[in-house]
Amino acid sequence: MKLFAQFIAPLAPRSGVRARGVLLTLAVLGAFALTANQASAQVIRNDEPDFLVFGAGAFDINDDQTAAEFDAQFRLNTALWIFRPQVGLFVTSDSAFYAHAGFYSDFHLGDRFVLSPSISVGGFHEGDGKDLGGAIEFRSALELAYKFENKARLGLQFGHLSNASIYDSNPGEEFLILNFSLPVTVFDR
Numbered sequence: 001m002k003l004f005a006q007f008i009a010p011l012a013p014r015s016g017v018r019a020r021g022v023l024l025t026l027a028v029l030g031a032f033a034l035t036a037n038q039a040s041a042q043v044i045r046n047d048e049p050d051f052l053v054f055g056a057g058a059f060d061i062n063d064d065q066t067a068a069e070f071d072a073q074f075r076l077n078t079a080l081w082i083f084r085p086q087v088g089l090f091v092t093s094d095s096a097f098y099a100h101a102g103f104y105s106d107f108h109l110g111d112r113f114v115l116s117p118s119i120s121v122g123g124f125h126e127g128d129g130k131d132l133g134g135a136i137e138f139r140s141a142l143e144l145a146y147k148f149e150n151k152a153r154l155g156l157q158f159g160h161l162s163n164a165s166i167y168d169s170n171p172g173e174e175f176l177i178l179n180f181s182l183p184v185t186v187f188d189r
Contacts, residue, residue: 053182055178102119156178
């Protein structure tokens, strides 16, 4: 237990424990770890296309500075073990802006549902919205999507954005987004 506390303590913000962010980050990492050993054709598929993702939802859903959020992402199907690269950005109705790059994985739950944990790092500008403590922010998210016959997806993504206490202030925020993933063949391999 002492070793566990020593590992978790650095993850907690200096201004108090942000349990939601730590728990979501651990859930995303756990989803990667638990399914990594099950990387079979039934779970991780290499026949999926790249995706152009458009999303809309709410930024800072658990606090008093909730704003509309509009996302765009590009998810490549180029696999590095179970990880695939993604880049994206969002803007909010409070003029905040975030651009990020990172990794995601797709875990197919049968023929129609896909669970996609993701992690990224990027640059944040608060605009007229919530101050997240600094420009460098880390993003962890978990998406559950329905896959249509043409491989397009409609999913709900819950995530956390914070600076992991690399700055004195780390208020963090949670977001909830409805995503539409459009299969594209721009970088067919």
